[in-house]
Amino acid sequence: MAHRSYRLLMRALTLPVLSWLWLRGHKDAGYRERLGERLGFIDPTPASAGGLWIHAASVGEVQAARPLIAALRTEWPDHTITVSTQSPNGARTLRAHWGDAIQHVYAPIDTPGAAGRFLDRLQPSMLVLIEREIWPEWLCQCRQRLIPVALVNARLSADSAASYERWRALMRPVWAQLAVVAAADAPSEERYATLGVPRKHLLHTGNLKFDQRDTQEDAHSLPWLERRAVVVAGSTHEGEESALIASWHELARQIPGALLILVPRHPERFDAVAQELEEGGLSYVRRSRGETPIDSTSVLLADTMGELTLWYLHASVCFIGGSLVPIGGHNALEAMTCAKPVLFGPHTHHFQELYQDVEASGAGERIDSARLLMHTAAQWMRDKTLLQRKGQQARDFVLRQQGSSQRTLETLRQVWAPMHPPLLSPVSAQEAGAQTLWHDPQRITVCDAALFEAPSTNGSTLATGSGRGQAHRISLDLGEGVLRHYRRGGLMARLSPDRYLGRQARDSRAMAEFTLLRRMHAWGLPVPAPVAARQRRAGWGYTADIVVAMIPQTRNVAQCLSDAPLPDAAWRALGTAIRRLHDRQVFHADLNCHNLLINATGEAWIVDFDKCALRAGEAWKAQNLDRLLRSLRKEKERRNPFHWDESGWGALLLAYSGSGSAPAPRD
Template identity: 35%
Template sequence: MFRFIYSVVFYLITPLIILRLVIRGLAAPNYRKRWGQRFGFFTPSESSKETIWLHAVSVGETLAAVPLVKALQEKYPERRLLITCMTPTGSERITAAFGDSVDHSYAPYDTPDAVARFLKRVQPKMLIIMETELWPNTVAACYKRQIPVILANGRLSEKSARGYARVSKLSGPMVAQLSAVAAQHGDDGGRFIALGLPVEKLHITGNIKFDLELNAQIRLSAEALRQQWDGTNQRPVLLAASTHRGEDEIILQAFSLIKQSVNNALLVLVPRHPERFNQVGDLCLDAGYSLARRSNNDSTDNADILLGDTMGELMTFFGACDIAFVGGSLVSNGGHNMIEPAAWGKPTLSGLSVFNFAEVSRLLAEAGGLSLVEDAAALAESVIVLMKNPEQAQQMGLSAQQVAEANRGALERLLAVIDNSLSQ
């Protein structure tokens, strides 16, 4: 009954969802493309191969899924992988990371007809969902067709758990129908149990984002980029990564304070969403800074700020900077992936809103590899101290890197959960 009501509501708001796509498409034209896929109209490239369907909602989940996808391709070469997402930026990352070695589509909207149409065309042998992107009709449809559904790298913050609990008549049956939850931490697992997941379906596997690989190619790219940023001077570089609306102004305010003490500092500012690139560039110019753009390959010799207005280079940026600030955390967005700068051995800063990475932030902060700041003044103070004390910055980065190395191994445990479900 509750899923029926949910489905009716979803159908009723579908015109509003389409209108939102149109509006977003004004700034990001890719939102206007491939609408048929969102309603289940997708045909796999190789119907003769059994398909494993992996869903990664957007960029962050897609990047986390990269080592998993490569491991699945190696482990199950006889099967075809289909990777779905919900956003154009996620789609671009999937194409860049895997090319035509996987099938790719937008995920169907969670209406009974769209999901049924999609499953009939794809006929997956398993659905792997990254982190928390759970949809009642999708899970129920797979359960009815005896398609195992695994929540991989599962996380559930206290805030999200409270939201699910408010609709427990809908979320409870959905969680109970999952085949397995591979949770990042025991706290996440406990919240899934409280929502109705049977205990025997819970596996604490750790966070697969710790299993990222920094290969020789990306290390060389980071080194070359750092030389480009230095130019004729040895400039200290602050990277502000994955910033959100309302956060860039705080970063720029902090940077003005930093420049008073470290005049030659370079700020590399990377907005989270590409449709905001030009807007953030205007903010920098309005604040009186000289601006270079990565998309133009501009020289940073005479620039205060480099706008990171390209896609797919953030990992390289982390390798090339001196200090990394991870965005989505000075606004109430829950933060982004701090493991990436930690893996590079960079001293890492974040705002106080870190509920999306609660356990990671705790581990890094306790080890001395992460500092949490509450506002522009605190951010500026932390950056100035680190820029003026390179030995302290190096030790902080080493502490972060040790945490990243110590927590590897989640991918292997997750693969065991997947293998067990496929073999049943």
């Protein structure tokens, strides 16, 4: 009932949220970009299917995720990583760090339609949430699609924990669902445990921002800053800039030639801050215009995105914004990683434990006004020894607590196992008239319509499971492949033998099977590797073809039993192969003796995954085995000879149950 009520509320809020985004676009045009993605209408690259979805809401979360993304890129290819944000500032920060190497999308509104569409199009193997971005409908949709969810760099204040507790009925399934919660600090770990996250899923991995790497090579790229005393005010909010501008004259009198670098948090306020500088009578330049300070310049307005670390590297003293006004403060670690001492205001409740530790370490100091900030900064800058010592204390504070990204990576590795990410090979997509072609460039160098034309020689024909069409052996750059054309069965085959409804390539049968095979291959399951897929649009529908790698020296079970009985070892291999599929919740829509293969060494393989998918639950597994048993009994009636008896079935079930409980098939 609680979740149904939440769904109704979120659906009712959809139009107001979209209207709010449109209105925000008056100040920041980024809020009007790709509004359809907010409703789940994303168009991800085919190569990202089966990969990671990382959600980092805005600038702070993207910055926190940087060390983890860098660590993940050592194991996951770039084309498998997708990062979503809710703010355009977050998107700009992501782009500033990685350009187009990492796919970006805007996160969906938390409704069933938007979240479901998003997941069906992206098809991630895992969702990684940064800090505290917990949306009930997202997680509900992930549960239905068997997508594990991890919460990393997880922070939870006492106020936020109390708020979640008030929504206990809505949030209870969420806490039990989280595959892992990697807490940034010990108090957060305890609060999540109190809310209901199982202890075995909780770890204290530390704050990811301790692992941020400064770029010392940039420190000498701005010679006009090298000999000046610099105060950087990072991530400032409305009310803070005006207070800093009004107080700057006091520091300028004590430290001649000092420069204030103002870095407002939100781009839509850049012009307003420039107007405040005009009214304050300070000489200033704007970074966005390519202007550089001269000796008489008092303020550099850093009205660009993604350069905060650069300014911190050139700072003498750093002020962390959002703390002089009741915002709650921002993270001081980016500045401290650059070996800079920090000043901050009284409002730091978003990072209370962190700032307490910073004060205790001597690397930072709390001030209650802009005037005191200037006085303290001037005192530090006059005493070079003191300033250097505090900078070293800041650096040592960070170094003592590094390692979170590697601890988090190890934790996530256990969640995505047995996935082998490098096997999620790249996918090339191309349009050729009314055709959409996908292929794996590591297996074939050229993919065109000729690849999908059946060879003219009868010797190329292979047996198929359905009997509705033929599969053909074809030559590939590396070895051989199997070309299969999708055909209908039953009554529909008389009306439309090989045409299906739909227009979107990603939803076609060929691309759906290609995507599923790609993921199963990365899991190490006994299935053929996908090579290429084609959707060919025609009128109201489409036809489809797929090419997979040939599994050498294999015959299907029906062929084998036509010649001789299968040994118990072969039946056990088949039972183990089916169990491995079922353990990964792979539902085979047509599990029969034609789609099970045995090779020359007795290994078992499973093929033909048309209309197959990942499916929750357990009851369908017994039904899968029932279907296989019926196909064996049916072939026994149709073929003579056919060397099948029920004793082989017992060996198959015994091996199947070795990886778990075997569902008893019905007679």
